Amino acid sequence: MPITVKALQKAGPDQPFRVVQIARRDPRPDDVVIAIRAAGICHSDIHTIRNEWGRAHFPLTVGHEIAGVVETVGSAVTRWRVGDRVGVGCMVNSCGRCEECLAGQEQCCTGTNGQARGMVGTYDSTDVDGTITQGGYAQKIVVNERFVCRIPDALGFEEAAPLLCAGITTYSPLAAWNARPGSRVAVVGLGGLGHMGVQIAAARGAEVTVLTRTLRKEGLARELGADHVLATSEPEFFKAHRASFDLILNTISAEIPLRSYLGLLRPRGVMVNVGLPPEPLDLPMGSLIGGNKVLAGSNIGGIAQTQEMLDFCAEHGFGARIETIGVDQVDEAYDRVVAGDVRFRFVIDTSTF
Structure with a gap:
């Protein structure tokens, strides 16, 4: 059955963020449910939810810099176990069959998967079932196992989250x-x-x-x-x-x-x-x-390269430089990002829901 979680959402581009209940899909056999610990704020989130690109679907939850822990796994999942430290970035699905997907360039997917065409973005994108995806400013997310990356133990959730974008x-x-x-x-x-x-x-x-x-x-x-x-x-x-x-x-x-x-x-x-x-x-x-x-x-990177990047950062001892905020500070944080008043990435502590 669908999972109900708390999330930050806007009803329209000129509305404030509000904590609401949203439904995550009923997990499929190849899905994992991730309990989100940290969610980074990307400038793309701001452009999207303020409808500066003119194509946002409201009400909308954004966020594609997600770090957390695997809570449950589907019956067909082979890559992940409960308790694994994981992250999700800018995409949550693709056709998996086209030349680009087979080359590890899922972000350039040219195929179709159900009602989805090309890469399925983590938010404000048409998913395979025709619904609009909702992002990571939330307590949990349900994702196909292929689009999950492992966060090395050397990286904290907060400094790892922005690495996903x-x-x-x-x-x-x-x-x-x-x-x-x-x-x-x-x-x-x-x-x-x-x-x-x-x-x-x-x-x-x-x-x-x-x-x-x-x-x-x-x-x-x-x-x-x-x-x-x-x-x-x-x-x-x-x-x-x-x-x-x-x-x-x-x-x-x-x-x-x-x-x-x-x-x-x-x-x-x-x-x-x-x-x-x-x-x-x-x-x-x-x-x-x-x-x-x-x-x-250049547009992000494929899933394998994203894992390579996480391992590279852990090996060299660095992550993102961040300022942690609560869910009640996101509107203010957006204004500060636009003003250039952040060093260098805001990250939402989801325990503040």
Whole structure:
């Protein structure tokens, strides 16, 4: 039978969060029920629930940075046992049969599964039964076992939760473009995504430079592993640092002068973007062709790579830098995220329901 749990939900984009009872689906044979211990706040949660992307389904519970403990397992579950420490990220299902799924790129699923088309997002997405998924700002969640990752014992629930989005979002492109010893990597921005990008790039052995508007966060950046911190607001900045980097990881959603940033790349360099600007950016094709440069995007990562990322972070002794809040502080936390007043990720302690 369906499971009833407490959750934070909004009835509309201009409404406050309220604690309500929601129904989780009747667990299927290949499902696990997870008692959620911590849920991170991602900027995508804010965009979605404020309907800034114009497609939210209300009432809605968001949250796709989920850490907790397996409470029960279905009769066909083989990967998990009661008591396992686990996490759930941005997706909870896919077709499992298409070329992308078979290649471990479930986030790029091109198939269908019941009424779902492509990847099923953890919230505000059409599930296989036609219902709209509800996210992790809740006491429990029911998930197909294939979309659950193991949280290593070395990571606490609170510092692990944001890794399920912010961690994999930055780990995947750094792995894809082979950040390594000898690589000159620039990370644009030092927020929830950027602070993970710096730690991961540094742990991979790259020479890491943080590009930020001012030097206000220089001490924090160096504490996270940055070798250099540069202020992009300085006069002649782009001219002075032309052809300096092999890889630029752009973690911000603000509009940027793309031509100027591409000029920071060395020949055959790559600029990969994980933020979503509100408006299209002008692409000067000559800035790519002249130096055989690449402009790329990256969307989270597959489940196997997400597990790889969690193990990597545990092995290198770091997680997300977080501020823990109660369920009654989420509205305020959203305003602080938008204002840039968080270092570096808010995490909801679900014991406060």
